[in-house]
Amino acid sequence: MEKMFQEAEKFLRLCYDELGKTEGEVEQRIQEVFREIDDNGFYEHNYEELKFGAKAAWRNSNRCIGRLFWDQLHVLDKRHLNTEKAIYQALIEHIDFATNGGKIRPTISVFSQSISGETVRIWNHQLIRYAGYETEGGIIGDPDSIAFTNACIDLGWEPKYGHFDVLPLVIQVNDHEPQWFNIPEDLVYEVSISHPEYEWFTALNLKWYAVPIISDMSLDIGGVLYSAAPFNGWYMGTEIGARNLADDNRYNMLPTIADYMNLSNDRPSTLWKDRALIELNTAVLHSFKQAGVSIVDHHTAAQQFKKFEEREAKADRDVTGKWSWLIPPVSPATTHVFHKPYSNATEKPNYFYQTKPYQEE
Ligand code: ARG
Numbered sequence: 001m002e003k004m005f006q007e008a009e010k011f012l013r014l015c016y017d018e019l020g021k022t023e024g025e026v027e028q029r030i031q032e033v034f035r036e037i038d039d040n041g042f043y044e045h046n047y048e049e050l051k052f053g054a055k056a057a058w059r060n061s062n063r064c065i066g067r068l069f070w071d072q073l074h075v076l077d078k079r080h081l082n083t084e085k086a087i088y089q090a091l092i093e094h095i096d097f098a099t100n101g102g103k104i105r106p107t108i109s110v111f112s113q114s115i116s117g118e119t120v121r122i123w124n125h126q127l128i129r130y131a132g133y134e135t136e137g138g139i140i141g142d143p144d145s146i147a148f149t150n151a152c153i154d155l156g157w158e159p160k161y162g163h164f165d166v167l168p169l170v171i172q173v174n175d176h177e178p179q180w181f182n183i184p185e186d187l188v189y190e191v192s193i194s195h196p197e198y199e200w201f202t203a204l205n206l207k208w209y210a211v212p213i214i215s216d217m218s219l220d221i222g223g224v225l226y227s228a229a230p231f232n233g234w235y236m237g238t239e240i241g242a243r244n245l246a247d248d249n250r251y252n253m254l255p256t257i258a259d260y261m262n263l264s265n266d267r268p269s270t271l272w273k274d275r276a277l278i279e280l281n282t283a284v285l286h287s288f289k290q291a292g293v294s295i296v297d298h299h300t301a302a303q304q305f306k307k308f309e310e311r312e313a314k315a316d317r318d319v320t321g322k323w324s325w326l327i328p329p330v331s332p333a334t335t336h337v338f339h340k341p342y343s344n345a346t347e348k349p350n351y352f353y354q355t356k357p358y359q360e361e
Pocket of ligand 1: 066212232233234235239240244
């Protein structure tokens with residue numbers, strides 16, 4: 001409880017200072033919040049505090065290269081919803097609002113805070129993600145989704161055994177049995193991957209969804225824990241082209257692409273992986289652009305991050321960062337991020353990993 005007072009005060013001072021409030025206003029709010037904690041064991045943020053807290057949490061996200069836009073986050077306050085059905089409808093609304101016909105809006109939906117015995121959890125890692133199946137004939141779909149896909153099947157969802165099956169939303173309120181819901185197909189924007197020069201690329205039948213909406217992290221603002229607070233930005237091309245479709249423990253497409261390119265893959269030194277990787281990443285950026293869906297290449301993203309660092313310096317704030325995550329997986333040394341160190345200290349507000357509510361194997 002002592003901790004709660006400290007964290008609340010620290011957050012309120014930061015928040016009210018940055019929002020340009022008077023000394024009197026912050027002192028009064030701190031007293032009010034202290035009384036609330038005394039009476040109930042917890043306190044509630046007003047919308048202004050929630051909005052600032054969610055944005056500051058993004059600003060403090062050490063793994064994120066897209067933080068220049070932290071102040072443009074749309075914060076949807078969904079704390080009043082307490083049934084699975086209503087939460088599902090809010091998630092659908094989030095997907096629609098964030099997708100915005102392809103002009104993606106950075107958005108977070110915040111559901112009710114965790115208090116003893118009351119916790120909302122979204123079981124999905126991202127609201128939109130492809131299923132993964134372990135079958136006799138090998139893995140189908142996204143290997144990273146296998147455990148969650150099994151959990152969905154256990155809950156009664158029908159497996160489809162396709163390579164790109166959108167998983168259902170799984171919502172749990174308190175200790176109730178989790179409920180699953182399908183996402184209306186027309187709300188899920190997907191981009192078919194083609195290449196600006198290689199016509200054969202479409203024959204690979206690759207696609208990816210438009211909006212990455214992380215839904216399994218908690219949001220900690222001033223000692224208040226929001227265990228369900230899905231948020232999204234837009235993709236950086238390499239997330240799809242150098243990881244999701246390329247990693248050998250994901251869609252593992254490099255050998256196939258190298259084959260189509262007639263590259264000899266008998267020795268690593270032909271750099272067939274690197275050449276295939278470049279064409280796959282070219283295709284991802286080209287396809288999203290052509291489909292009118294927001295995406296950023298890693299060079300532009302690094303420049304934007306540089307601008308973020310400059311702005312933070314001007315505001316007299318330190319930028320923390322996790323170097324191994326900030327450097328892009330393609331041509332890292334061509335970006336300034338590669339050539340300097342970052343302190344990986346954890347500032348709050350922030351987003352945190354939580355233990356998975358289902359069996360991970
Ligand atoms: N790397 C994750 C993926 O490929 C998404 C993480 C969040 N990315 C973002 N651009 N906001 O699905």
